[in-house]
Amino acid sequence: MxxxxxxxxxxxxxxxxxxxxxxxxxxxxxxxxxxxxxxxxxxxxxxxxxxxxxxxxxxxxxxxxxxxxxxxxxxxxxxxxxxxxxxxxxxxxxxxxxxxxxxxxxxxxxxxxxxxxxxxxxxxxxxxxxxxxxxxxxxxxxxxxxxxxxxxxxxxxxxxxxxxxxxxxxxxxxxxxxxxxxxxxxxxxxxxxxxxxxxxxxxxxxxxxxxxxxxxxxxxxxxERHSSKSVLEIIDPSPGVESYLRDSGLIIEKGSDRIYVYADNPQQLLHELNEKFFLQHATIRASTLEDVFLKLTGRGLRD
Amino acid sequence: MSLLSNISRRSLMVWRRNKDVFFTTWKTNFLPPFFEPILYLVAMGLGFGILIGKVEYEGLFVEYAMFLAPGLVAISSMYSAFFECTYGSYVRMHYQKTFDAIIATPLSIEDVIAGEMLWGATKSFLNSTIVLGVVVIAGLAWFPGMLFVPFIGFLSGLMFASIAMIFTALVPNIDSFNYPFFLLITPMFLFSGTFFPLNVLPEWGQWMAEILPLTHSTRLIRDLSYNLFSWVDVISLLYIVLLTAITFVTAIALMRKRLIK
Structure with a gap:
């Protein structure tokens, strides 16, 4: 070429x-x-x-x-x-x-x-x-x-x-x-x-x-290289969720009203969380380039 | 010198761009340079001239209107280029981003600025020739010297275009053009032998006037209009050529500095 x-x-x-x-x-x-x-x-x-x-x-x-x-x-x-x-x-x-x-x-x-x-x-x-x-x-x-x-x-x-x-x-x-x-x-x-x-x-x-x-x-x-297959977004998480996720060794990130969990097996994780906590709202979506971008450049404002 | 070697024939494309814009609205563009000198000649030449009688210039006694006429041609040459390469060029550079668009093509920034100044000189040529036409019709300029006046109109236009472009390269915003107009252009308009002969000034005043570029444009245009030639005209021509060369190169260098980052 x-x-x-x-x-x-x-x-x-x-x-x-x-x-x-x-x-x-x-x-x-x-x-x-x-x-x-x-x-x-x-x-x-x-x-x-x-x-x-x-x-x-x-x-x-x-x-x-x-x-x-x-x-x-x-x-x-x-x-x-x-x-x-x-x-x-x-x-x-x-x-x-x-x-x-x-x-x-x-x-x-x-x-x-x-x-x-x-x-x-x-x-x-x-x-x-x-x-x-x-x-x-x-x-x-x-x-x-x-x-x-x-x-x-x-x-x-x-x-x-x-x-x-x-x-x-x-x-x-x-x-x-x-x-x-x-x-x-x-x-x-x-x-x-x-x-x-x-x-x-x-x-x-x-x-x-x-x-x-x-x-x-x-x-x-x-x-594939920089993010998980899927992202689980937990909106308005109850207090214990964050520390539970951290203790489980998962890669997470905190937004103002939600936690992003980068997981390859989000269904199972969601099931697990639902048993332990009361989750108001959570969605699973495929990873996008935006996840890679934010992961690599951070969420802070630039100008 | 790389600044000059970066100027190519393509600068004519910038000149043609401005010419195309000018001729799409040519009716409004040609009226002011036609009517303005008529107003001046009637008000000052006829009205004001009655109070004055004849004016002595280089041993020649002329009616005031006749004295004033070449000054109006020179003033037109100054204002046309100076307006074009201050406000006109600044608007194209800063607001319209026309220069940015052009330098993404095979033209260099030097081509763009050279083309702009050539266009400024062309406007001086057009407008001062229209004023000259009015003056000739009024019987206030003589054959054959007056045939060379448009050439001086262009050359003096190139000088004022180059001076203007230096200010355009330096001003922080468009309002700042008030300064060169107030501090440079208006004094020249009044004290360059345009409205009265310089020999009425005290000696120091006459020397001050000799520094002003418009003095030399006015002298050349007046002497050509009256068919008077002397070694002083050669000096005035040299002054214009030299100042044009210096300011032309300086304007390009400063514009390059402003625009290429």
Whole structure:
């Protein structure tokens, strides 16, 4: 498999603050690779270094075999970027946003217009071609940003939090489109806070915290490696439950109103608890990436 | 120097972006530069000019309206670029995030800033040429010197665009532009030989005025309008070229520092 992005001891420092601390990763051609992590983990900084908007402090970073420190124009010509912040051009209509953007890539006008219409259709925005940007909904703006990122037929598509703040319909549409793009062989790199999004889309992902990669792998493997098969949630537990669970040597975690028990055999445990205590409410569910994430990065707020 | 080598022909794409926006609303954009000089010429040239009579300039005695006219062309060149590359560029940079969007394409930040300043100079060229048109129709500038005035309008525009961009790179917020306008632009508007000949000032005042960039734009435009040329014009041209070169590079360096983190 061909490696399209390769980072070696990649580091980004702002004055005394280290945003990305000597990380290593490789992204393969055609895969969907996710960067997960709480706010301030360094995900967006990594994205910005990949698309050459932010210079690296030390280490090496190669995109499509090109060194970001020497070949930024060439790299930027080959990739598409959908940033976190809406930076569509409010001075132009939807269609003109795409054709003006195409011009920055040196794409000829006729080709640009044809491609722009195709992309609007692909993102289900063809009826909005002549609409002004402020009139679009949040979901439409996101779709247009993704369409814009595809204008140069990129080999790598970078999506920085593609569905943050969108309603479920808009999120599902964007997920479908990302899957479709992957079928065309586009490598997708995305950052997200949403574990369900990562679980659905990513072939491989890394979880970052405080500028470091703390774990890497396929979503299902990560769940198997770092969490139990199931989680038992005991809501409003009576006083003795916690110490009983601790004494039994189980892995537990305390929330404000509940205890999470990471158990491979939760039915039996629930039965056992029901005999000894009065449990108001308890549920058993399968472990998710969110459990892995919270276990590895903790439950404390980050900003 | 890597700053300059990072400027490519692609900076013209930024210029074209701004041009496209400008021409979608061209009717509203072209009216003020057309009507404003007419108002000034009528109120100050005709009305106020009656109180003054003729003005002496470099041995030439001219009507006040005639004295004022080249000043209006120079003022238009200054304000057009300065507004464009302070408020205009700041809005695109800070509120619209247009620069962020563009530097994710093959353009460099140096391309973006160079394109913005070229566009500022182009607006000076357009607006000062419109003012010149009014002045010529009113019979207040002479052939053939006036044919070269648009060139000075552009060059002086590039100088003011570069100075403006330095402020845009430094201000903490958009309200801070009040300072350069109040401390730099308004004094220039008044004391650059625009409304009265500089020789009425005391000697120290004349030297102070020579420091101001607009003095040199005004002198060149006036001398071209009157078909007067002397070695002083060469010095004024050199002043503009040199200051433009310095501020152009400085603006790009400071913008890079502000935007690339």
């Amino acid at each position: 061909k490696v399209v992005v390769k980072a070696e001891n990649l580091t980004k420092r702002y004055d005394s603050f280290t945003a990305v601390n000597s990380i290593n990763f490789e992204i393969n051609e055609g895969e969907c690779f996710g960067f997960l992590g709480p706010n301030g983990a360094g995900k967006t900084t990594v994205m910005k270094m990949i698309y050459c908007a932010s210079p690296i402090t030390s280490g090496n970073l190669f995109v499509l075999g090109l060194d970001v420190e020497k070949k930024s124009r060439e790299i930027k010509a080959l990739i598409g970027v959908a940033p976190q912040e809406n930076n569509l051009d409010p001075d132009f209509t939807v269609l003109k946003n795409l054709t003006v953007y195409a011009r920055y890539f040196g794409i000829e006008k006729r080709v640009a217009e044809k491609r722009a219409m195709e992309l609007l259709e692909f993102m289900q925005l063809e009826e909005k071609a002549d609409v002004e940007i402020p009139e679009l909904s949040g979901g439409m703006k996101r779709r247009l940003i993704i369409a814009r990122a595809l204008i140069n037929d990129p080999k790598i598509l970078i999506l920085d939090e593609p569905t943050t703040g969108l309603d479920p319909q808009a999120r599902h549409l964007i997920w479908d489109k990302i899957r479709e793009l992957r079928k065309f062989g586009v490598t997708v790199i995305l950052t997200t806070h949403y574990m369900d999004e990562a679980e659905r889309l990513c072939d491989r992902l890394v979880i970052m915290d405080q500028g470091k990669i703390i774990v890497e792998g396929h979503p299902r493997d990560l769940i």
